[in-house]
Structures are given as structure tokens and as C-alpha cells.
Amino acid sequence: MATPTVDHEVDIAARIDPVRPWQTVVWDDPVNLMSYVTHVFREYFGLPRAEAERLMLAVHNEGHAVVAQGAREQMELHAQAMHDYGLWATVRQEPS
Template structure:
């Protein structure tokens, strides 16, 4: 009989502790590359939603396309969560993370 899998408690991470340890670090909204949306659509979303210039929207889209993701906004966690939800509403893949140190 195979024993049941037990999570490795030592490897689990409590992100609430991370937040408490670094409360001044900003949060980021990250948009991820996907096989569905056209590059021109991603540029339009960045321009319409964030108000980016055509040059900045295009540069961020190229980061998403070439690097697999791009940070499109940085600030308070609640605002970044709203941005990520808006990206989902546009059909883009987005997540929120705390900015690296």
C-alpha cells in the first residue's frame, strides 16, 4: 500500500509573514503572454485602460511577447488587484505579486 502524500511543512511558505516583513515594498500587476490575443489588441488594452502612449504600450506588449510577461503597473496591493481583474475582463492573463527586493 502506498502511503498518502503529506505536504512538506518545512517547504510551505506563509505569505502573510512576507507582507509583514516588507510592508513598504510595492506590488506589481504582471501581464503574461498567451496564445490567444493579438499583439495589436494587447497594445490597445494597454492604451485604453492604462492610458499609455503608443510607444510605451507597444514596448510593454513586446516585453510580454518576447519575455513571456511584463510589469504594467506598480503600487498598492488593492490597486494592483483591480488592475489584474481589469486585465482578466479584457481577456488577458494577469497576476499580482510583491515587487522583488
């Protein structure tokens, strides 16, 4: 009879903290104009111009910006919407 093996891989689900919120992060890209990114943030998220421009500048100058925070499912919908607009976006759990 074969000896059972033990799987030493880390369970990814065990590393997810259910208390920390999730974030939608938009990343800088070489394609989209800053005015377009501002337009997307205003149109999709309904942000005032100043807030949309602040986030756009963070994307441009820092390489990324957190544009939304909340439940994982909602952040995944936001990321998909950003993809539909042609922006690069990911979902992550808020860093601890």
C-alpha cells in the same frame, strides 16, 4: 490530557514586506494578438502608443511585463481589469 501540537507552517503574512510595492504582471498567451494587447494597454492605462507597444513587446518576447506598480488593492483591480479584457494577469510584490 492531550499534548498540544505546534504548527510549524510559515505564516505567509509574515513573509510579505509592507515596504515593497505591488505589481500587476501581464503574461504572454497564445490567444491575443499583439495589436489587441497594445490596444488594451492604451485604452485601460491611457499609455502613449510607444509605451504600450514597448510593454506589449516585453510580454511577447520575455513572456511577461510589469504594467503597473503601487498599492496591493489597486494592483488587484488592474489585474481584474486585464482579465475582463481577456488577458492573463497576476499580482505580486516587487521582487527584492
